[in-house]
Amino acid sequence: KEFGEEIADLVEGVTKISIFENQAKANSKAENFRKLILATSKDIRVLLVKLADRLHNMRTIDAISQIEKKERIAKETMEIYAPLADRMGMHIIRDELEDLSFKVLNNNARVLIKNRLDEIKDDKVNSFNSISLQFSKLLNDKKINSKIIGREKTPFSIWRKVQKKRISLEQISDIIGFRIILDSVEDCYKALGAFHKEWNCIPGKFKDYISSPKINKYQSLHTSIIGPNRRPIEIQLRTLQMHEYAERGIASHWKYKSSEKFNSLTWKEYDWLADLVEIIEKNDNPEHSYEYTKLQMFQENVFCFTPKGSVIKLPKDATPIDFAYAVHTKVGDHAIACKINGKDSELQSILRNGDVVDITTSKNKSPSLHWIPITKTGKARSAIRKYWYKKGEEKAQRIKKYNTTLWISLTDKPGKLGEITTLLGQHSLNISSVEMKEKSKEYINFKFNL
Incomplete structure (x- = not known):
């Protein structure tokens, strides 16, 4: 009555999810994922509200005293909610969800990485400032307007890279990340050309996500160069709109289309969610649909x-x-x-x-x-x-037929095998094959496939 039907639908969607979460212990991860997707299929904003709710839960998770419950919630966040935030392009929320879960699930590793980051922080800031000045000068000389910001890796993303690439913390820490915000797509490519002309690019590290966006609609130019300090430097070039989408994902959509009603947004933009719903509704086995929907998402x-x-x-x-x-x-x-x-x-x-x-x-x-x-x-x-x-x-x-295997140990005497096959035949069993598996002085072991 007070807020209207649209808000009521969103609240109902989020409430449905909260109800199944309270039964989560009995359900498998796949079953929870299935219920989450079905509850949000009517309106993707339900998922946005649920992600905000889960983020709040993770920020206050220390209030829970049971370690087992904390770990279950953190694991579910890491395996279900963080990937969904990523799929929706909401990198800020994904990073925080992963970091808060990491703190619960492997705090020792997180502390180790944070300490290492703190040790090199001053050196990193000085290095960033001096390189930023050189980058700004280069782009100003080319009459390209830009804003340069630092990109700090999260402890969890560093830990994942260490695990995946089997490299040491030191090898990762020396890569400085730069995000360069430009006025237009044309300026992004001009700046890329300027960097590659001035410094050597690292082969295989260039990716053009502007002409071929990622599946979650993320756009940027990525490159790595051997920079002025003779160390590898990662650079991301993008426009302001691309940057806001990269940070806030589909939530940034309404900033540019605020006059548009949600329902008139093309479903095509969220067809991945429709695909997930279709797979889940057609599949009786939640474990299978979880595997398939993960494939569909990423x-x-x-x-x-x-x-x-x-x-x-x-x-x-x-x-x-x-x-x-x-x-x-x-x-x-x-x-x-x-x-x-x-x-x-x-x-x-x-x-x-x-x-x-x-x-x-x-x-x-x-x-x-x-x-x-x-x-x-x-x-x-x-x-x-x-x-x-x-x-x-x-x-x-x-046809009520089935296959089975029968192992029989027979004494090594003539006619014994014939007796068994006759007996099986009298009980309407068809023998598809017989194998002699082992033989001792007194016994022979047979395997009958029936």
Whole structure:
């Protein structure tokens, strides 16, 4: 009555999540994830409110006295809420959620890294200031307006890098991070050219996320150079709008479209959430859907076309099988062949940006279980498993047959094996194979597959 239907819906969505969280102990991580996605599917702002709520819970987690409960909440935050914040481009919230969880789950490692960062802080600040002056001078000489800010790695991101790359803390600490905010996309590329002309760039470290944004819509130019201090320096170049999106993700959207009602925002922007809901609703096994939805959330994209020109967005290294399932589950289930850019191709081929894909189907065809390791989308994997799971249930209802293995130890006397096979036959059992497994002086061990 007081705040209107829209606010009531948001409160209801967040309340639903809070109710299942109170039962969380009994549920698996996958089941909690499933309920969270379904509760937020109606309005993505429910997820924003829930992330803010979880952030508040993590900031006040020291009020909980039970260590086991604290660890369970921190683990759930690290495995479910931090990745969702990342998927929505909300890096500030992701970093804080990860750091607060890290403090609960591995405080010794966090303290060690923080102490090391504090030791090198003064040196780092002096170094940052002197390099910033050189960068500013270079860009001013080129008449490029810029704002330079430092990028400090979080203890958790440093720890993850140490674990992943098997390197020492010292090797990471000497990389200084710079974010350079520029007036336009054109200035971003001009500044990149200026840096590469002045200092040697490190091969393999350049990434253009402006022309090919990350799956969570993040945009920036990333490069690493051997800077004026003869040490590696990481640089990110972006416009102010890109910077605000990188910090606050989809929450920054309303700053630029504040007059727009949420419901009129195109669902396309949040189609990943719709995909997660579809997988979860079709999948009876929460463990499977958790695996598939994680796949769906964190993959870079290629864009392919149907023969009629519709765009199909797929993860990197996707196959025509993924394409077929993205068009429609029935197209995937009955796919027998494909053409890529007019040429006959294998269904297992890897698709590239801009490929035009034409799928041939047959009603008599079923999807192959061998496709599961080849496919890259959660939707395809989920649909293939679902198809065969249903087929299995139908078959089980038609014929109540099952396979089993029987191990029998027989005395080493003539006719004993014949007696056993006769006995099995009298009980309507079919022997598919018999193997002699071991032999001693008095006994022979047989394995019957029935």
